[in-house]
Amino acid sequence: MRNVKGFPSPEIGAKVASGMTTALALRKPQHPEFHQWVDQALLLTKSPQMMNVRMRVLFQLVLYGCLMGEFERANSALSMLSQLTGSKDVPPFLKIIGKLAEVMYHQFTGSHKKCMKAVAEGMEFARKTGIHIVDQPLLAHGSLSSLNVNDSKNARQFLDKLASTLNLIPSSEDLLDIRNRHIYHFVSARLALACGDLAELSFHPDLALKYANEIEAPVFISFTHFLNAIALHRLGKKEEALDQLQKGSLITTEIKSKLLDFNSLLTQAYFAFDREEEGSGLRLLNMAFALGKDQRFLNTFSGDPSMTARLCAKALEAGIEVDYVREIIQKRNLIPEKSSLQLEQWPWPLKIYTLGRFEILKDGKPIPFSRKAQEKPLSILKVLIAMREKGIRTEDIANILWPEADGDLAYHSFQTTLHRLRLLIGYSEALQVREGHLTLDPCRCWVDAWVFERLLEEADINWKEKITEKAIQLTEKAIALYRGPFLGMEADQSWKLPVREKLRNRFLRSVSKLGDHWSQAGQWENARDCYQKGFEVDDLAEGFCRGLMVCYQRLDQRAEALSLYQRFEKRLKAVLGIEPSEKTKMLREEIIKK
Secondary structure, eight states, rough: OOGGGGSHHHHHHHHHHHHHHHHHHHHTOOOHHHHHHHHHHHHHOOOGGHHHHHHHHHHHHHHHHHTTTTHHHHHHHHHHHHHTTTSTTSOOHHHHHHHHHHHHHHHHHHHHHHHHHHHHHHHHHHHHHHHTTHHHHHHHHHHHHHTTTTTTTHHHHHHHHHHTTTTOOOOOOOOHHEEEEHHHHHHHHHHHHHHHHHHHHHTTTHHHHHHHHHHHHHHHHHHEEEEEEEEHTTOHHHHHHHHHHHHHHHHHHHHOOOOHHHHHHHHHHHHHHTOOOHHHHHHHHHHHHHHHHHHTTTOOOSSSSHHHHHHHHHHHHHHHSSHHOOOHHTTTTTTGGGGTTTTSSSSSSSEOOOOOSEEEETTTOOOOOTTTTHHHHHHHHHHHHTGGGHHHHHHHHHHHHOTTTTHHHHHHHHHHHHHHHHHHOOOOGGGEEEETTEEEOOOTEHHHHHHHHHHHHHHHHHHHTOHHHHHHHHHHHHHHOOSBBBBOOOOTTTTTTTHHHHHHHHHHHHHHHHHHHHHHOOOOOHHHHHHHHHHHHOOOHHHHHHHHHHHHHTTTTTHHHHHHHHHHHHHHHHHSSSOHHHHHHHHHHHHHHH
16 A cells, blocks of 8 residues: 555645545455555644544544454544544534444444433434435434344334435435435344344344445445344244345455454354254354353344344353343343243342341342341232232232231222332342233243242243153253242241242142152162252151161161161150151161161
């Protein structure tokens, strides 16, 4: 490339270098001379007279840094650009270009509130000055940033405003119109994915790709291929989806964008999991999140919240970049899929422990409360937990907690107490009232008792279908959650007792089933540990006592077996006034003889 001395004047050199920077940033970001042209352009635009050209160069550097996933480079360019846009001599057009750069940076780096503020400022400046050339990208980034935090309603509002700015008739000659239509269809496809609108998915991605190809910017084309791949996959067109993924990945390899690589790996992992290729999916996911953690990628740019939530759940289950993945979930307000509701590692806004104790964690920290002062609000919460996801009619819960009050007074007390509960837990959306029915949202609130039952329900299905390994895993997870009776040692109340007894019985049956499985398999240490857990909860259960004695016998621990029998016999006589069964006595004699 030519140096500054090769140009007729510094002004011409600056314009040439600026033009080359713009062209390469959009069309050939991987070009080996790109950064040389950038250095040349910045060198030649230092004088106040070249400020306008310099600002254009810096804008392109912000865009380049965002698209290539080089956020530090983008931030450096944005800092220099922001200093210049603060000058009174800057033309309004360049001021709004600077605001667009700010919006882009915040959207790509996951700073939603800053992005929203910058979009509002940019649109207000456009209104005051009458310069509307960047309205479309401003609104698009506002919509995308809203989708990034799982706010489809706000994303729709931005998209509707964007749609109203489009020319009525498309133009194949107007580059701005082509840009605007690509933006519109790309964002529309992202929103359709988030909302599960299959009809919209059937044409927006194709049009987004059509206009991306006309722009001839490889990064935009690659992102749109990934978007198309996920849309086609969602529509059940798996082979076509794979073809689009491969096309996008080829461009990614060519231009070496880390951000594209991140999105490519995530999409590949998503497809692998869908094909039930667990090992391949986890390997790709490990690569993606290692890259994302290193580069501080908090957003994806081709998928939707449900896809990202599924991948994050897979990562948490496998212990992949746990802190980073939890940060993504929290930043993006991701909601777990039904299959992930038992995942304790998910960063739940609220976690409630009820088995053996009662404790509420808000954002991972215990909520301090005076049990006497908050007794009624907490009682509402406990009743809701007892009812599981089905919830309870508001009039019924009012009657349960205020049985002596008449209907109107009881309902008024309920309303006041529900308000106090919402203030206490801080996440009012977790408590939902619809058509006179109160529920605790299982997608925002993790409850150990609920998870315990879900795990055992799934385990029972696997036991029946003889998927033994999965059944064992699920049963062991459930058993580990049971730390004692429902709501610990709180005073018995009529609505608590059935739940407490049901959970206890489910625990005992599951421990017995798992212990019997290990016994039949000759895994005596595992069986012993199971029966011991059951015996600790019910020391009058002869089945657990006898199971433990057999395990001790097989493990050549005769003294432990005989000591256990003596304790059990004494306990049985003291509490029930009966002796062990003949079967248990015979087992004792057999152990003594050996």
